[in-house]
Amino acid sequence: MVERLNSSEREAVLEALGIDQWRLRSVAPITNAPTTDGPDDADESDRATTDTQPAEVLIESDAPVIDWSLLRHNVKRCTKCRLHETRTQAVFGVGAESAQMMVVGEAPGAEEDRRGEPFVGRAGQMLDAMLKAIGIERSTVFIANVIKCRPPQNRDPRADEVEACTDYLEAQIRHVNPDVILAVGRVAAQHLLGSTETLGRLRVQRDLHAYGVPVLVTYHPAYLLRTPVQKARAWEDLKRLRQMIGAVQ
Ligand code: URA
Numbered sequence: 001m002v003e004r005l006n007s008s009e010r011e012a013v014l015e016a017l018g019i020d021q022w023r024l025r026s027v028a029p030i031t032n033a034p035t036t037d038g039p040d041d042a043d044e045s046d047r048a049t050t051d052t053q054p055a056e057v058l059i060e061s062d063a064p065v066i067d068w069s070l071l072r073h074n075v076k077r078c079t080k081c082r083l084h085e086t087r088t089q090a091v092f093g094v095g096a097e098s099a100q101m102m103v104v105g106e107a108p109g110a111e112e113d114r115r116g117e118p119f120v121g122r123a124g125q126m127l128d129a130m131l132k133a134i135g136i137e138r139s140t141v142f143i144a145n146v147i148k149c150r151p152p153q154n155r156d157p158r159a160d161e162v163e164a165c166t167d168y169l170e171a172q173i174r175h176v177n178p179d180v181i182l183a184v185g186r187v188a189a190q191h192l193l194g195s196t197e198t199l200g201r202l203r204v205q206r207d208l209h210a211y212g213v214p215v216l217v218t219y220h221p222a223y224l225l226r227t228p229v230q231k232a233r234a235w236e237d238l239k240r241l242r243q244m245i246g247a248v249q
Contacts, residue, residue, distance in 0.1 A: 078164075083147070086150070086152050087108075090116075091118050093145070093148075094117050094143050095141050096141070100140070100179050101140075101141045101181070102173065102182070103142070103143045106147070107146065108150040109123065111124075118144060122222070130238055133238055134238045145188075146191045166191075180213065180245060182241060183210075186198070186220070192210035193210060202217040217237070218241075
């Protein structure tokens, strides 16, 4: 899955990410540099329509075989929490069902709510550039969020909303069965790892797992857009991700 970039492609991608080689070399060792994370919202506009169809709850977290079409159907029709009242549509996730890598974000923003696909707004472009920087095409990974419906005004998901959605993400992870999960941002990392540690602490930890799958934590792309100075640390995370993928190829 990891595609080799030639040096000019690589320079172009790093430039798109806003990473210059000089700054990379000047970064302090990541193990000595715990950091904090900001809110992970992508944009501010409101959704336009609602979907109030009832959902059948057919997913059991210990089910041995996941029926992918049924899972998708249930997510699309879900009414398990209040977010169904304000969404345009639920955002199931996108990518190969048998992807080697999964990316898990927080929740759909306005653009994702409108288009029905995760990470298609500005944060999505940044995510694509991050993956591209280590030779990974968006189309080769499976991308999902902790919660499938957009919280109004992109507020943080509430505990009951995360709880209502958790079986869906677990079923997706068990079905895709990736070699590695990239958790972007505090909400995804804390949820997957069952932790209340800050993102700064989680991203420097090793041997993290969720549902038996190795997890690597990095900054949310929306946070990197707001805080470009952290891109150099994100680049360190991405290089480690590339090593983890290389190790299982
Ligand atoms: N932020 C997320 O966490 N997920 C998306 O799909 C878009 C923005």
